[in-house]
Amino acid sequence: MLYVYGIVRGHALETMRDLVGIGTPPTVVKAIRANEYDVIVSEFAHLNTLSADDAITHSNVLGDLFEKTTVIPVKFGTIVSGADDLVAMIDAGRGQLEDEFRRLKGRLEVGIKIYWEQKALQDQVLKRIDLDQAKKDSANTAEGLYSLEIQVGQIAEQIISLWRDTFSQAVADLLEPLADDMVIGKLISIYMLYNVSFLISRNRQEDFQKQVYKLEENFGTNFRIHYVDNLPPFNFVNIKLRSPADGKHAP
Numbered sequence: 061m062l063y064v065y066g067i068v069r070g071h072a073l074e075t076m077r078d079l080v081g082i083g084t085p086p087t088v089v090k091a092i093r094a095n096e097y098d099v100i101v102s103e104f105a106h107l108n109t110l111s112a113d114d115a116i117t118h119s120n121v122l123g124d125l126f127e128k129t130t131v132i133p134v135k136f137g138t139i140v141s142g143a144d145d146l147v148a149m150i151d152a153g154r155g156q157l158e159d160e161f162r163r164l165k166g167r168l169e170v171g172i173k174i175y176w177e178q179k180a181l182q183d184q185v186l187k188r189i190d191l192d193q194a195k196k197d198s199a200n201t202a203e204g205l206y207s208l209e210i211q212v213g214q215i216a217e218q219i220i221s222l223w224r225d226t227f228s229q230a231v232a233d234l235l236e237p238l239a240d241d242m243v244i245g246k247l248i249s250i251y252m253l254y255n256v257s258f259l260i261s262r263n264r265q266e267d268f269q270k271q272v273y274k275l276e277e278n279f280g281t282n283f284r285i286h287y288v289d290n291l292p293p294f295n296f297v298n299i300k301l302r303s304p305a306d307g308k309h310a311p
Contacts, residue, residue, distance in 0.1 A: 063139055064134045065122055067099050067132040067150070070097075070098065079124055104139055110137055127210075130164055156298075168262055170289040170291065174252070191212075244256055256295075
């Protein structure tokens, strides 16, 4: 069985130097030739299970490849039965692959996550409600304090919703004009206000970064902006390759 990392156009022997694959001990990364493509793989034992460390290794392999050439990432956990099946899969999706390589050439993914600081939310809540007076009005009863807790929670939700709208507009104004495509991600934390990935041209990387700095300047220290650039286009690969033999899909 083969574990699949990604697809490059042309021979990948030089770009694969020093790559370390998944598993303990690490597997040897190699290329399977499929017409004009090299599919980057390593051997996978069917009794193995994938771990969080393997997910990191998967990303590292793609990142190392991406530093040297255009790479189409394959979804983490993609396993095929063998080289013949893999070659058939690539051949069946040849037209889609060519379209993707043209679309992604010279482009990279950047990710932005925006978080609110706890003190910032507390300050905003206190501007909208006098907690000391509200506690007195509740008569410090269990029912009254529960009602107050609900009220404070609703105020906090309103503030966070307003912040999300504000950042959505700011990102649209400052960053979207420089991007070729964007994907809105899930909010994976109660502290997260915004999660977005952009596909940008390499020659716009510096201009894009300057706009991110401007975003940070505009919103001060009440928020944290986590910016990661020069990523393989994980979120922007649209191909689905079907194996004629058994109907398996990848990426």
